[in-house]
Amino acid sequence: MGKPASNIIPSHIAVIMDGNGRWAKSKGLPRSKGHEAGVKSLQEFIKYAGKLGIKYITIYAFSSENWLRPESEVKTLMNLLRKYLKSELKTAQKNEVRYRFIGDLFRLDADIRDLIRDIETLTKDKQGLTLNIALSYGGKDEIVTAARALATEVKEGRLTPDAINEETFASKLLTYPAPYPDLLIRTSGEQRISNFLLWQLAYTEMVFVDTLWPDFSAKDLDFAINEFQNRKRRFGKIED
Numbered sequence: 001m002g003k004p005a006s007n008i009i010p011s012h013i014a015v016i017m018d019g020n021g022r023w024a025k026s027k028g029l030p031r032s033k034g035h036e037a038g039v040k041s042l043q044e045f046i047k048y049a050g051k052l053g054i055k056y057i058t059i060y061a062f063s064s065e066n067w068l069r070p071e072s073e074v075k076t077l078m079n080l081l082r083k084y085l086k087s088e089l090k091t092a093q094k095n096e097v098r099y100r101f102i103g104d105l106f107r108l109d110a111d112i113r114d115l116i117r118d119i120e121t122l123t124k125d126k127q128g129l130t131l132n133i134a135l136s137y138g139g140k141d142e143i144v145t146a147a148r149a150l151a152t153e154v155k156e157g158r159l160t161p162d163a164i165n166e167e168t169f170a171s172k173l174l175t176y177p178a179p180y181p182d183l184l185i186r187t188s189g190e191q192r193i194s195n196f197l198l199w200q201l202a203y204t205e206m207v208f209v210d211t212l213w214p215d216f217s218a219k220d221l222d223f224a225i226n227e228f229q230n231r232k233r234r235f236g237k238i239e240d
């Protein structure tokens, strides 16, 4: 399959990277190997997305519900995250990716939070792709937190209830000021949102592919973008 036409490349792609466990199982490997392969796949994906000129990627790396997985799996994922952040920190200077982290980051270990702070600081002026990494993230929680921030401003007399509208609300979301995702890709055949970017996905085109995340390749991204390009986005209106 050829590269997608660049004039209608989505500006923002959200990704639910699912199927690491099943990939490992299908090869008779421990789940940890699936997550390791998932990190490699992510790194290749970001490189290719940058080449295509995509401006924003938001990935679901660890959900608030993932804390409920067995302790050993949470530990494996956190160790992998440490390793990933250290390696990105080493190479960040050489590329144009700006890293941002969204979610309830206070639940992460202090050393991981330090790595996050370092990589955000180091890359804050990068002009290429913005990579939002959702960690300890839940969409409902994000909305509740935004409501609480607005309520506090009202209580302190800095905002009137009448001034609360979609724009003021959206400005409290963790992805702000990134545009909403144009395209959501979920791998591994599951077809649900799983508490990811609930507000932001209101008019997002969704593409579900059977490929397990560690096998997701440039070819799969081309496919998803081609699907996107064949959709008619009407945003609730009728075609003119």
Ligand code: FPP
Binding pocket: 017, 018, 019, 020, 021, 022, 023, 035, 036, 038, 039, 042, 060, 061, 062, 066, 077, 080, 081, 084, 213
């Ligand atoms: C889904 O696979 C994947 C996750 C829960 C985590 C996603 C994580 C990665 C791709 C790698 C880690 C990324 C970083 C930045 C550390 P699953 O375990 O739900 O797979 P299954 O549904 O087949 O069991």
